[in-house]
Amino acid sequence: MSTRPVLGIIACNRVVGTEIAQVVINRYATAAMRHADCAALIIPSLPDDMRAGEVVGRLDGVLLTGTPSNVEPARYGDPAAGEGPFDPDRDRMMIDLVEAVIAARRPLFGICRGFQEINVALGGTLRRDTSASEQLLHHHAPDDVPFEALFDHHHRVDLVEGGLLAGAYETPSLEVNSVHYQGIGTLADGLQVEARAPDGLVEAYSARPNGAPLLAVQWHPEWATDDSDQSQTYFRLLGRALRGAL
Secondary structure, eight states, X not given: OOOOOEEEEEOXXXXXXXXXXXXXXXXXXXXXXXXXXXXXXXXXXXXXXXXXXXXXXXXXXXEEOOOSOBOOGGGGTOOSOOOSOBOHHHHHHHHHHHHHHHHXXXXXXXXXXXHHHHHHHTTOOEESOTTTOTTSOOOSOOTTSOHHHHTTOEEEEEEOTTSHHHHHHOSSXXXXXXXXXOEESXXXXXXXXXXXXXXXXXXXXXXXXXXXXXXXXXXXXXXXXXXXXXXXXXXXXXXXXXXXXX
């Protein structure tokens, strides 16, 4: 019997054919299973039918993934309509998950939307102009490029000296892919900045709420992970966290 730790990965509600399905893009699961050396279970975003607390105690940690949908602005106190697509059931399950994971003292990791979600769940806000503001870099490739080319859009991030990522990478900066229209507005209390883009936008943060590690990044380490030691490092940190060694 496998003794590998078990990672819970949140699912999205996506239309498949004419029905709604629970979806996790394979690259998130395979990157975690291969490079964090773990097994994985999908957590459905069906908050009317289950609570996060029913499953978190059976998991060694949770990963909140990226997805095409955006967090609804009302979740962070913004009355504007915002721009979809939205996934309100994922929003509800995510908030329940963040609270349950922290209460259970389990590791919590986030990528892209997951990075934004954790900030919102803990009381922070988002900005929705990361590729439209004259004060910021363009954090997303032009809309007319092929899908694969989205991840060829890169910029530098500067790692905070003494931080978890700076220690793991042993370098002052990284070159990362950038595929997001939204980003951190106000960082939630208790989160420590791990990396910033040259324009000052927060690109990674960490914390130890209730004693367990929390680490989230705005970029996509799950993209082409097998070919990138840099991306593998993120998942190796996840693997250490799942084993209580981070």
